[in-house]
Amino acid sequence: MINNLSITYDPKDFEDRIYHSWEEKGYFRPKVDPNKKPYSIVLPPPNITGQLHMGHALDHTLQDVLIRWKRMQGYETLWQPGTDHASIATEVKVVEKIKEEEGLTKQDVGREGFLQRAWKWKEEYGGRIVEQMKKLGDSCDWSRERFTMDQVLNDAVIEVFLQLYNKGLIYRGNRIINWCPECKTSLSDAEVEHEDKNGFFWHINYPVVGMEGKYVEIATTRPETMLGDTAVAVNPTDERYKDLIGKTLMLPLMNREIPVIADDYVDSEFGTGAVKITPAHDPNDFEVGLRHNLPQLVVMNDDATINEKGGKYAGLDRYAARKEVVKDLEELGLLVKVKDHTHSVGQCYRCNTVVEPLTSLQWFVKMEPLAKPAIEAVRNGEIKFVPERFSKVYLHWLENIRDWCISRQLWWGHRIPAYYCQDCGEVIVSKEAPNSCKKCKGSSFKQDEDVLDTWFSSALWPFSTLGWPKKTEELEYFYPTDVLVTGYDIIFFWVVRMAFSGLEFMKEVPFKHVFMHGIVRDAEGRKMSKSLGNGIDPLEIINQYGADALRFTLLTGNSPGNDMRFHVEKLEASRNFANKLWNATRFVLMNLDVDNIDRASVEANFTTADHWIMSRMNQLIKEVTENMDRFELGLAAQKLYDFIWSEYCDWYIELTKPRLYGENQENRKTVQYTLTYILENILKLLHPFMPFITEEIWGTLATVKGDVIVSPWPQYNEGEVNYKAEEEMNLIMGIIKSIRNVKAEMNVAPSRKAKMAVLPSKAEVGEIIEGAKQYFFTLANISEIQLVDSKEEIPADSVSIVAEGAEIFLPLEDLIDFEKEIERLEKEKQKLEGEIKRVVGKLSNEGFLKKAPEKLIEEEREKQTKYQQMLDTVLERLASLKGKA
């Protein structure tokens, strides 16, 4: 069965068909097979709100390459897919939709109504991205697709919460948190983005009680928070304020008395050396407040307007209040000065609203005990980052970690399993609502209104998707996963949290490697974003260029962990590469007239060219595999590109033509064998990178069985490596190139046939050239080759080429331009002189001779004689030409 391929490569013809056939045949579904080694990757679950973007395309391509490669290597490979409920992101979208379609708010529809609509939203849109992933070729086990709010995963979340709570690692407390007034929820530290902004430093005088005319000058960037001041702090060693410690100040505007306290936290050098303390609205002040037992006065509502504690400013938005406060202080003559000041402002990572630090009753995870093993796992190499440098980022974060605020004032997510006794207020943490209060025996309970941080559930992803807390056989078999592939922007949110969760609940790291990639930027290097409108839709690209071209583009030309720019030109190059392979296959198919050729029947007939390509093939197998082992996927892809295009297509295929078109059937058969053999191996090696085209082409080969996706990864065979054949071919190819080059430089039409005389300085070189004469005829347009043993026999008006071990003459008679030829040889001379100078320099260096490896010195010596000989030939030739010109 020999199929024909269409003249032009059009991925649309087959990509979907191929994908469906893979799926139908169940190739993506591993079995738990104790006789085989497992290899597993969990997909970073995309948000259900998301559409596939270039970031996913890159992330998924890397994973798919690894999975396909390992599958071919014979592992039971699981690529575990799924989606994330993305608490805030989804809630915002659903709220928008309700407003748009029904004109109602979240409160209008109520919790139940809201959740109903959110689930409906999930059913409708949550699957979009999965369909898009299939277009890319992702070979996930879709039968195991999970969602972070599935029953099983939900059970895992509750179980984790209970265990941590019972261990005292989850607690509820009134602590300072980041509050987003827009999303109206608390945020973890990781969810706050800091940005330097221009602002002001307001210097304000606080009058000292009982000392008329005496003030303490403080400086602040957020004057409105003074409404909640409960002290002013100075450094205990600060001479300026020593006498005031313990005295009382009158808080302006509020007319409340507050103490002057001493605390090391205050830097005397900074500002005025006196700091207003607002424990309820600043993380540092909070700490100071705890140390000095200061009251916490929250002066804001959840929408960042001033509350009733803010006196006359109640009801004003925080920024309006700021203006008023400043204005009033000025009127009172208490505003000393205003200075420009840039400071970092925290913003919500979802809506960019400036976050307000405030104290609030929330749930927290105590981080220190959990962080320790996670730090250790990276230090001792159980978890390895690729590239290694990211382990620093990871460690630094964990070493300075603070407790994790996990409660969110949202509805979409895992509801906190805490119940409050309506009679005595007792908190009971349990899977289900309790029947009676263990303290007062009351029977009326209310569940905590809050849900958990969305990252709480994703932290469990590597084991919750495998069925934990049940001890499933999949969990046993596939955990820990082999590698986590994700962007460096998600280390804190996710990588860190999976690491400590895995270690806490599975007592084992969740992954052995963390393979980090960067961001896909637009052609100008800007981040792709909705607001800039510079996003490139992978689906459109796939539609236009094919998934294989997109994948190849994302894989090549960048190194792990670095950002990359997306250029259409590169995409075209990838597509052209696919087209090249497509047409090379067409060539092979066209010239194939026997279905199955036994290697033993042709091997004796192998020529140098055959040995050469076999040798190169095997070295390619070795190198590509080694690159893959080191996660150097881009290098591997680049090597495949070079081999296929330059060595297989440009040279080998051309070299086979004389034999293929010749009369000798044995030669034909031999070449047919090698052509297909190499092609098969190419398809295998390239399959992880370009799965569709390789599978499509594979299907047209009569020599293979089954599908390339499950074919065994090629094995390096040292016996096929043949350096002699490589050297000979390099010589032949080098001379052919020189002939072409000479013709081009002498303005001789390439099609013009030329005779060629060879004067070998080494006998074997003459034999090699003689043996390869067919190649010179077809690839260099030589009409006749004559071996000579002296210059006498060579026509005077010849162009000469100096090769290693031989001088080649092309009598071009009428066409020869002596001036030009001299010029060309002068260049040649200069080049050789340069080389000799370098080699001689090295060899006359005593240090080099003493310390460099023997092998290298030997090589340099050989080069010296070689170049010297070539130079002599060139000089001789020049002398004789100059005599004529």
Add this chain to the structure above:
RNA sequence: GGGCAAUUAACUCAGCUGGUAGAGUGUCUCCUUGACGUGGAGGAAGUCAGGGGUUCGAGUCCCUUAUUGCCCACCA
């Protein structure tokens, strides 16, 4: 204030453990050769950011400076 990248041909980027600088695109010249013009052949193009150092030998290791970008940080 710390930390991390990047700086290589006109452009975008590779370059593993130190041993004569590579690719793609662009550019120039030529080619309707029976796989492919989404092609073929040939060419030009780089004091590897600057300065030190280690070494027989540095794009590659160390120090330093500059520029750019990113991350982290409670200096009000």
